[in-house]
Amino acid sequence: MNRKETGDRGEKAAQSFLKKKGYRIREINWRCREGEIDIVAEKRGCLVFIEVRTKTGDDFGSPEESVTAAKKAKLTATALSYVSSHSDVPESWRIDFIGIDLDARGQPTRIEQIENAVW
Numbered sequence: 001m002n003r004k005e006t007g008d009r010g011e012k013a014a015q016s017f018l019k020k021k022g023y024r025i026r027e028i029n030w031r032c033r034e035g036e037i038d039i040v041a042e043k044r045g046c047l048v049f050i051e052v053r054t055k056t057g058d059d060f061g062s063p064e065e066s067v068t069a070a071k072k073a074k075l076t077a078t079a080l081s082y083v084s085s086h087s088d089v090p091e092s093w094r095i096d097f098i099g100i101d102l103d104a105r106g107q108p109t110r111i112e113q114i115e116n117a118v119w
Contacts, residue, residue, distance in 0.1 A: 001056065001106055010054025010100040011038055013108045017098065021113075023048065032085070035078040039098075047093035049079045051117075054100040067097060072118045094119075 001009075015025055018041055026047075027040040039050040051067060075095050083089055095118040101110040 001102075005106070006054050006056055006102065007052075009102060009106050010108075011052050013054075013100055013111060014039060014050065014052045014098045017111045017113070018050070030078075030082060032078060032081045034081045035074045037075070037078050037082065040082065042090065045090045045092060047083070047090050049075065049082070049093065049095045050098055051075055051095070052098045052100065054102060056102045056104070056106075067117070075118055 011028070015028070018025065018039065021043075023041040023043045025039060025041050027037070030037045030040050037049045038052040041048045041050060051071070053067065072095075079093065079095055083093060094116050097114045097117040099110070099112045099114070100108055103109050
């Protein structure tokens with residue numbers, strides 16, 4: 001499985017995970033000049049920007065550990081761009097991470113959501 005396939009499987013698993021937890025998916029892979037948000041969702045009047053990180057092995061730490069300070073800054077700038085360019089968004093919003101580990105067959109063995117991962 002190549003890097004793109006790994007990422008695609010992770011994002012699909014994250015979408016399913018979020019839907020089961022009661023989130024409504026608004027956008028997938030939303031792009032602007034500042035960057036990209038993997039998933040834009042909403043739950044209980046809160047807009048949630050979600051960065052999905054997927055790994056297939058233990059090398060180089062957990063998926064969540066791979067998010068750098070620069071990436072966090074880029075996510076914040078991208079989220080602000082989304083909020084300013086959409087009139088139908090709730091006042092409340094946050095940025096979450098979802099870390100996913102896949103087994104050799106590409107099936108999720110762990111999915112973990114970290115709420116308010118960037119503030």
